[in-house]
Amino acid sequence: MMKSLPLYFYRYCMLVCFFLAFSQLAKAQTDADALMIPKNFYCAGVVYNHSDWKDYWEGTFKRNNANIGTLSSNTYTVVGNYGLTNKLDVLFSVPYITTNASAGTLKGQHGVQDLTFTLKYLALTTEIGKGLFSVHAIASGSIPLSNYEPDFLPVSIGLHAKSVSLRALVNYQTGRFFVAGAGQYVERSDITLDRNSYYTDHLIYxxxxxxPNVSNLLFSTGYRSLQLxxxxxxxxxTTxxxxxxxxxxxxxxxxxMNMTTAGGLIKYSFQSVTGxxxxxxxxxxxxxxxxxxTTNLYGAVYYILDFSKKNAK
Known part of the structure; x- marks a missing residue:
């Protein structure tokens, strides 16, 4: 069973998630699944994401605002994943984001957001019963790529903070079915504003x-095969x-900025066009x-290239 892992994982590649205030990740969160790409394989992808919301929480009070209307964003992300070894992948993502408010005077923003790099390490695999149990360690870092303005929420394209994060992921798969859980902690740098004072719960000169830093807990389950x-x-x-x-x-x-999010994804690998x-x-x-x-919808196209000296069986 262990020897079949590179062939099994060949069909899958990763999408690094981005964080945008008031918008939930396409975190079709494939920096948080148990799939790896084999050594010397490269996965290139383009991801489109659309999100919008009308109602929001002001603290714990749910409301809407006629001066905003519906806040929408569109994100176009270039992603890549390369297998340094069969147990270590390096990933990157670069998103271009546009935002728009349907009412009021707030002008939408647009621009390149943050470059994110991720290292994903398969730390442990072992057979338990009739299934395979695995543990992954995932480290990420991000830096802003443009001088966008974070002090213009909710239409800002990001928070302009540098960040580093660590995630632990456990996965158990038996047959075609799997269950997984992950925990992540994100450390964020200070940011600077284009003004010399601001008010939080008190005036700051x-x-x-x-x-503040951020933690994330994730649970996923579903069906996984070579094709579907x-x-x-x-x-x-949780902030x-x-x-x-x-x-x-x-x-x-x-x-x-706290949120509980539910969602799902469908991934299809073509048999007639390998990769x-x-x-x-x-x-x-x-x-x-x-x-x-937020309601968030996304779609992605990936293609896997083989840079190994000989083709995988």
């Missing part, structure tokens, strides 16, 4: 903002600090704090 992957996903994102949006005020980068994959999915914010009740 500075242009530097102390950004169908997956259900439930996640909880470690921050404060609530004040009544009738704009959101702020260091707000507490070609299509992925479709979406998710919905069930409950949140200082975030929009």
């Amino acid at each position: 500075s242009n530097r903002v102390d950004m 992957n169908v997956e259900g996903i439930l996640s909880q994102t 470690q600090g921050g404060f609530d949006i004040r009544k009738n005020d704009m959101p702020f980068p260091s707000n507490k 070609l994959e299509l992925t479709f999915g979406g998710n919905y914010v069930l409950k949140g704090r200082n975030v929009g009740q």
Whole structure:
């Protein structure tokens, strides 16, 4: 069973998730699944994501705002994944984001957001009963690629903070069915604003903002074969600090942004064109704090290239 892993995982590649305030990741969260790409294989992909919300939580109070209407964003992301070894993958993503508010005077923003690099290591695989149990360690880092403005939420394209994160993932698969769980912690740098004072829950005379860190818990289960992957996903994102949006005020980068999200994806690998994959999915914010009740839909095209000295069997 262990010897068949490179062939099994050949059919799959990874999508690095991005974080955007008030928008839930396409985190079709494939930096958080148990799939690897073999050594000297490269997966290139293009991902399109659309999200929108009308209702949002101002603290714990759910409301809408006629000065915003419906807030929507479109994201076009170039992604890549290369197998350094059969147990270590390196991934990257670069998103271009546009935002728009359907009402009021807020002008939508657009631009290249953050470059994200990820190392994904298969730390352990062992057979338990009739299934395979695996443990992955995943480290990521991101840096802003443009001088976009974070102090213009909810239409900002990001928070302009550098970040590093660690994720532990466990997965158990028996036959075609699997169940997985993951925990992640994200450390974020301070950011600077284009003003010399701001108000959180008190007045601060500075242009530097102390950004709270973030934790994430994820549970997924579904069906996985060489050709078809169908997956259900439930996640909880919790900000470690921050404060609530004040009544009738704009959101702020260091707000507490918590959300519970449910979604799913379908991934199909073509038999007639080796290496070609299509992925479709979406998710919905069930409950949140200082975030929009976002509906998120995405689609992706991937193609896997073999740079090994000989073709895989």
